[in-house]
Amino acid sequence: MLQAMRNKMHGWPSIILLGVCVFAVAFFGIEGYIMSRADTYVAKVGKHEISQQDFQGRMNELRQQLSAEQGDSFDPDAFEKPDMKLKVLDGMIDQQLLLKANEDWGVRVPDQAIRDYIAAIPAFQVNGQFDANTYRTLLAEQRKTPDMFQDDIRASLATQALPNAINASTIVTDAEIDHFLDLRMQRRDISYAVLPKPQPADGKVTDAQIEAYYKAHLADYMDPEQVSLQYIEVNGAQLKPDAAPSDADLMKRYDSEKQRFVQPEQRQVSHILVNVPANATPDQQKAALAKADKIAAEATPENFAKLAAQDSDDLGSKRQGGDLGLLQKGVTNAAFDAAMSALKKGEISKPVLTPDGYDILWLRDIRSGEAKSFAEVRDQLLAEATTGDKDRKYNEVAGKLSDTTYQNPSSLEPAAQALGLPIKTTPLFSRNGGQGIAANPKVVKAAFGNDVLAQGNNSNLVELGNDDAVVIRVAKHVPAAAKPLAQVHDEIGKTILDQRIADAAKQQADSLLARLRKGEAMAAVAASANASVKNVAGVVRVQPDLPATLRDQAFLLPHPADGKPQYAAVDMHDGSYALLAVDKVQGADLSKVPPGQRDTLRQQMTQAYGAVATEELIKSLRSSTEIKIAKDRM
Structure with missing residues (x-):
């Protein structure tokens, strides 16, 4: 060309x-x-991409968390619904918007805050104190390094930084508290009369009327669809354990995992922090270094605690004279670690630049690492080995059950013979569940699912607990069917009559209410319906001795005007009605509110207002940020 x-x-x-x-x-x-490139993100927030891997990781975390919290009632299929996926993704988008705002506005999480947060996690503590060995072991089980976990904590705390700052800057005035208390503690004087149920105009129900109602409401008179099941259960507690490991086996395990039982060297450190502002100018950095050099030149073991209380910018440790307790390598950032490791007992470092600013370290003591003997940890090794063997046994049998029932989808017999497990049955039950395993929502859902009910296949492995699972199949299916008219004849007759009474009661109440609003006295109006008036003074929003429907309606009515009560007809939800009058409204006596109650309310209102302000901030960030969502990749 x-x-x-x-x-x-x-x-x-x-x-x-x-x-x-x-x-x-x-x-x-x-x-x-x-250079062609295929996009793989689930969402793109500005220039930041939320990958499919990150999204699935968050979904898995939430799935595991809810499963642990809800137990047998947990529904894993809920996480497959588009609405749930979008809700989780929206949360990740909001977090990214807050992180970007932190970056733009110079908000950061100090390393000390991360250390304090990790040290306070109960799972990492032994006898109420942070245990570094436990910390590393649990992270290793999750296939995470301390740096990876600290990054996760930093990101988590970073998303809370702006909301916490908003809460801290939220002001709730005394007038707002007074207004809330006045509404909450308001008292109302009321009068009410519960009207007797009237007789319907027509008290006879014919067979033709009953039959017509039956046909029009057939769905209300159905026997539900039911199934009974065959199932094979694998329960870890009922499986025969293998032979217990010998001391030789345990010793071999001890030798291969000895590092687990070594308490690493720990260093008792105090520090003085000179903060360097985020995005600091060269002059600010020089000023911070000059201040740190001056403090380091003056510092001695004798006056270090006094200087820390006086000059340190670490609010968490300055009250303790800069004491950080016992630390070990890998818990703090790399610069702090290197400086701490280079010191000899009793030495004070020169200023060290860390992500928080300039740190001056005083190494007060060194505790050498110690290894626990085999005798000290034998019982622990035995428990771990026994538990591990039980888990392996359960996983092996459950896996074989799953494989065999999948390969023979039309019968449980092959699996029962291969594994030596009995085939059990359940009584008939509906979609509302039944007894035994039929009380488990997962089993009910699987039983009435298309694959098991319509296709006649064995189910997948249904987990009833951590080491308990079943495979089910339908033994008998009873379709939903209408109950014979003769069986429900009297019930329908009563329903029709009750509806007529309810209609008559409403008509009567509306008529009497109109008379009240025209100015007739309540006592006279109530008496005309053979009802008596009850007067209750000082009704509050929480009053157990008053029907809830009356109490709630009493606080929905406007204040009385020109000395005239406010009226309403109230459905009592039992086929009857009541006439209600609000005669007087009294404000709260705020002098009787204890200071502690006001303080608690102020905190609650601050959190509520802060949450609303945070939502508004996120809405603003969303409107000013280009956000793309790829629903087909969720």
Whole structure:
């Protein structure tokens, strides 16, 4: 193509145009062929991409958390619904918006805050104290390094930084508290009369009326669909354990995992922090270093605690004279670790630049690492080995059950014979569940699922607990069917009559309410319906001796105007109605509210207002940020 153009074009303008074309093809066109890129993100927030891996990781974390909290009532299929996926993704988007705002506005999480947070996690504590060996072991089980976990904690705390700052800056005035208390503690004087149920205009129900109602409401008179099940259960507690490991086996395990039982060297450290602001200017950095140099030059073991209380910017430790307790390598950041490891007992370091600023360290003591003997940890090793063997046994049998029932989808017999497990049955039960395993929502859902009920296959492995699972199949299916009219004849007759009474009661109440609003006395109006009036003074919003429907309606009515009560007809939800009058409204006596109650309310209102402000902030960040969501990749 370029040669053809050359043959037809002459002169320097043609040469320039041709050169531009060659350049464009060479440096842009070719890139389009060799640099093609397929997007894989689930969402893109500004320039940040939320990957499918991150999204699935968050889904798995929430799935495990809810499973642990809800137990047998947990429904794993809920996480497959688009609404749930979008809700989780929205949360991740909100977190990313807050992280970007932190970056833009210079908000950061100090390393000390991360250390304090990790040290307070009960899972990492032994006898109420942070235990580094437990910390590393649990992280290893999760396939995480301390740096990875600290990054997770930093990100988690970072998403709370702005909301916490908003809460801290939220002001709830005394007037707002007074207004809330006045509404909450308001008292109302009321009068009410519960009306007797009237007789319906027509008290006879014919067979034709009953039959017509039956046909119109057939869905209300159905016997539910039911199934009974065959099932094979694998219960870890009922499996025969293998032989207990010998001391030789335990010793071999001890030798291979000896590092687990070594208490690492710990160093007792105090520090003085000179903070360096985020995005600090060169002059600010120089000023911070000069201050740190001055403190380091003055510091001695004798006055270190006093200088820390006086000059340290670490609010968490300055009250303790800068004491950070016993630390070990890997718990703090790399710069702090290196400086701590280089010191000898009693030495004070020069200023060390860390992510929080300039740190001055005083190494007060060193505790050498110690290894526990085999005798000290034998029982622990035995318990771990026994538990591990039980888990392996359960996983092995459950896996074989799953495989065998999948390979023979139309029967449980092959699996029962291969594993030596009995086939059990359940009584008939509906979609509302039944007894035994039929009380488990997972079993009910599987039993009435298309694959098991309609296709007649064995189910997948249904987990009843941590080491308890079943495979089910339908033994008997009873479709839903309408109850015979003769069986429900009297019930329908009563329903029709009750509806007529309810209609008459409403009509009567509306008529009496109209008379009240025209000015007739309540006592006279109530008496005309053979009802008596009850007067209750000082009704509050929580009053157990008053029907809830009356109490709630009493606080929905407007204040009495010009000395005239406010009236309403109230459905008592039992087929009867009541006439209600609000005669007087009294404000709260705020002098009787204890200071502690006001303080608690102020905290609650601050959190509520802060949450609303945080939502508004996130809405603002969303409106100013380009957000793309790929629903097909969720």
